[in-house]
Amino acid sequence: MGSWIIYMLFAWFVIFALMFWSIGKLLEAEKAQGS
């Protein structure tokens, strides 16, 4: 297995993490504001 796959999976992981964290936190904040 080449190192390229590690770079790719790492980049994908960072993007996924950023996406789930930011959207999750945003929904959480909106929920808290609404209640």
Add this chain to the structure above:
Amino acid sequence: MEQQRDQWATKIGLILAMAGNAVGLGNFVRFPTQVAQNGGGAFMVPYFLALFFLGIPIMWVEWVAGRYGGKYGHGTLGPSYYLMARESLKPRSALIMGVISGMVAFAGVTLLNSYYLHLIGWSAAYTWFSITGAYYGKNTGQFFSQYLSNHAEVFLFWGITIVTIAIAVGRGVSKGIEKWVKVMMPLLYVFAIIMVGYVFVLGAPINPNWSTIDGFKFIWTPNWAYLKAHFSKVLLAAAGQIFFTLSLGMGIIQNYASYLGPNDDVALSGIATVSLNEFAEVVLGGSLAIPLATAYAPKIVPPDVLAQGKNAALAWIGQKFGLGFAYTSLPNVFVSMGQIGRFFGALWFLLLWFAGWTSAIAMYNYLVALFEEDLNIKRSIGTWLVLLIYFILGLPVIYIGLDKYVTPLDNWISFQLTLLALIDIIVAVYLFKPSNFWEELHKGAYIKVPTVYKWITLIVAPIFLLIPLIGTFKGFVSGGIPATVGAVIIVMFIIGAIETYFAIKRKYGEEIKKNEVIIRV
């Protein structure tokens, strides 16, 4: 002076609208083209640096600027940046900064759309070609070239695209379109995810030495030698792609953010917008056209180029077909599915058409807002004026073509978006005062932005922007841009400057005359 403007009902609604606007042909068409033209893995290194050191901070800058302008009832860049520059400069000097900003934004949106609307038209054409099976059994590269040489056909699909956009904008049917976006965008994501899975298992459909996996290797193996040899060019391409894909450096984000309340979050919302778009670009867009172009290269690329290896073959497709890269590679995957591929091909290109179409509506709305808000021109007249501008600017794309018009103009757009990003920092951070910017960023914020980002925005980002701007400027002025393209750019700059000057003078004429600040909210 404060005007009552509509505001977004929910933050998540705004994020989805912004992501819907940002996800378009930039992800699935322009991104793979830039990767192929700039050495694959050589491009990805500065691309990720640009994402974290430019994309995220400038997204924050533009959100802050948009929300600030919105407080004064402005959704366009010129007047908003006049107000921000006024924090450090006298009104007459601030007017100059406002005019420069508005001019670059106007030229950026109009020039970009002169060919972006054609890409949408190509998607409409390929929807039709998939239904009829027109590219089945043909060399997809030659088929694309033949399509472009059929001016009447190109004109027809482009014409349908711009007229339908004008009608949608003119009738103000944005709310109706939003309902469609909620169905079509998730469908595009799901379809793209399935396609990525298919691409991974497709292997080597033509020649055992040319597989889709080789395409992934091309993207994800850092190519330091290429990067070193073409440093400024690749850096500009990477920064330009980040701005293009995130709709930065053109005034669109400021326009969206101008509808925020004065204490609505911008810090977390900015990151959410960036990450949703990057998922569509890197994970989905990056896993389709390039791997497919690699696997089908033996069918598209001449044997003498093939003999030079995979990097050379992909660079050849990128140079030869420019923004047509995805249109030469993707049809092959539908052909490989047999007759059912005609249905999937039609659905894919239709979704792509829709994604581009909605992005174009956002940009069209910005230009109409320029006429309506800034110059008090009726919306219906503004809509026709924009259609006229688009029509005139789109003609050279058909009649001059890819090599001599679209590719150099697209390269210039990378430069211009990067230039406006630098102006963003100069005006909305430095002239607005860094402490004001930082305070505005945290007004109503759901997160505390790490202080390191203050220094990234103040020091790292401007340097990062200046390196490719300085490094490539000489190339642009010494013959890098054909005369026709140069003339069109200059004309759009002049129109943009005049429009912005009158827009600012109309609202702030008195304080500019007295050269002291009168209007404050």
